[in-house]
Amino acid sequence: MTPASTARTAVSTSLLEDFSLEMTGKDVSRLEEAGDAIPQGTRINVTFLGNEDLQMRLEAARAVKRLGFVPVPHISARRLGSRDDFERFLAALHADGTSDNVFVVGGDPAHPEGPYADSLSLIDTGLLQEYGVRHVSVSGYPEGHPEIDGTTLWSALCAKYAALGAQSLESGIITQFGFDVDPVLAWVEEVRNRGIGVPIRIGVPGPAGVRRLMGYAARFGVGTSASVVKKYGFSLTNLMGTAGPDRFLRDLAEAHDPGRHGELKIHFYTFGGLKATSDWAARFRKESLA
Numbered sequence: 180m181t182p183a184s185t186a187r188t189a190v191s192t193s194l195l196e197d198f199s200l201e202m203t204g205k206d207v208s209r210l211e212e213a214g215d216a217i218p219q220g221t222r223i224n225v226t227f228l229g230n231e232d233l234q235m236r237l238e239a240a241r242a243v244k245r246l247g248f249v250p251v252p253h254i255s256a257r258r259l260g261s262r263d264d265f266e267r268f269l270a271a272l273h274a275d276g277t278s279d280n281v282f283v284v285g286g287d288p289a290h291p292e293g294p295y296a297d298s299l300s301l302i303d304t305g306l307l308q309e310y311g312v313r314h315v316s317v318s319g320y321p322e323g324h325p326e327i328d329g330t331t332l333w334s335a336l337c338a339k340y341a342a343l344g345a346q347s348l349e350s351g352i353i354t355q356f357g358f359d360v361d362p363v364l365a366w367v368e369e370v371r372n373r374g375i376g377v378p379i380r381i382g383v384p385g386p387a388g389v390r391r392l393m394g395y396a397a398r399f400g401v402g403t404s405a406s407v408v409k410k411y412g413f414s415l416t417n418l419m420g421t422a423g424p425d426r427f428l429r430d431l432a433e434a435h436d437p438g439r440h441g442e443l444k445i446h447f448y449t450f451g452g453l454k455a456t457s458d459w460a461a462r463f464r465k466e467s468l469a
């Protein structure tokens with residue numbers, strides 16, 4: 180092995196240490212099926228989608244805990260109808276012992292369904308701490324967001340970071356998924372330049388069909404130019420294939436400079452493929468170690 184490839188292998192292994200996964204409220208049986216392939220203690224995020232209800236979200240977080248993982252329930256500000264809804268969710272999580280870690284996010288509805296227009300307003304209620312939350316993740320957008328301008332995104336990120344620090348809550352950032360490492364690392368540098376040193380989980384899709392990936396990318400405003408997806412490992416002319424983040428992770432590992440970029444970890448958006456992603460991660464890790 181050459182010195183360069185030794186260095187790359189070492190970094191890519193540490194990048195995959197303590198990766199996190201994401202599931203929806205409907206994925207409980209898939210989680211049971213994938214459980215053995217996932218390292219105990221792995222953080223597993225539970226989405227807060229419009230087509231889930233309170234019971235599904237709570238049940239999913241309970242299942243994550245029961246199977247030996249760390250639940251990270253999402254709370255979407257714009258999808259909460261009232262302060263009561265927010266408190267009811269937090270109280271139930273607390274009672275279940277699944278409220279230690281949460282991810283707060285604005286939410287896709289163009290108009291808030293209740294009193295909270297953004298995730299900062301959830302933090303500012305002070306309710307998180309009251310219900311036992313200790314660690315709060317917020318989102319990051321290396322490629323920007325289709326509905327929110329760049330200046331707003333940066334001021335929101337800095338304000339959330341400051342507000343969490345002021346409440347002595349631990350924090351972290353999870354990025355929107357993407358297919359191109361370059362904007363991710365440029366964005367990470369900007370985060371560090373703004374004085375935010377917390378761990379950043381880089382969002383990547385688990386292995387999935389190309390058609391499915393393209394659909395989600397279009398829905399969430401993630402770039403899929405021909406050159407970017409070619410670099411990632413698929414072609415726009417073959418929608419029947421599948422693609423995993425192999426090259427993305429190798430490129431990320433190669434370019435990751437801990438002195439400049441700080442602590443980075445990986446967050447897998449599984450898009451219905453919890454088992455496929457868990458098996459893939461175990462195999463990729465083993466190959467990196469070999």
Ligand SMILES: NC(=O)C1=CN([C@@H]2O[C@H](COP(=O)(O)OP(=O)(O)OC[C@H]3O[C@@H](n4cnc5c(N)ncnc54)[C@H](O)[C@@H]3O)[C@@H](O)[C@H]2O)C=CC1
Nearest residue numbers: 283284285286287288289296297298299318326327335355
């Ligand atoms: N990264 C992810 O995994 C996920 C991202 N999202 C979406 O990302 C967007 C932003 O969420 P955060 O970064 O937490 O922002 P945020 O809650 O910190 O808000 C930042 C700024 O954007 C505005 N904003 C938030 N959501 C908006 C929307 N849907 N349309 C127009 N303006 C909006 C807020 O009023 C605020 O000024 C939301 O649309 C959210 O639904 C949703 C679920 C998961």
Ligand SMILES: Nc1nc(=O)c2c([nH]1)NC[C@@H]1CN(c3ccc(C(=O)N[C@@H](CCC(=O)O)C(=O)O)cc3)CN21
Nearest residue numbers: 201203205226228230287355356398399448449450451
């Ligand atoms: N702006 C934005 N909004 C989001 O809601 C969002 C992002 N970004 N980034 C990625 C994450 C992950 N998201 C999702 C969304 C849907 C499923 C999902 O499995 N949905 C269907 C399955 C439909 C299908 O078969 O494709 C479901 O059953 O709910 C998973 C993750 C939502 N997320």
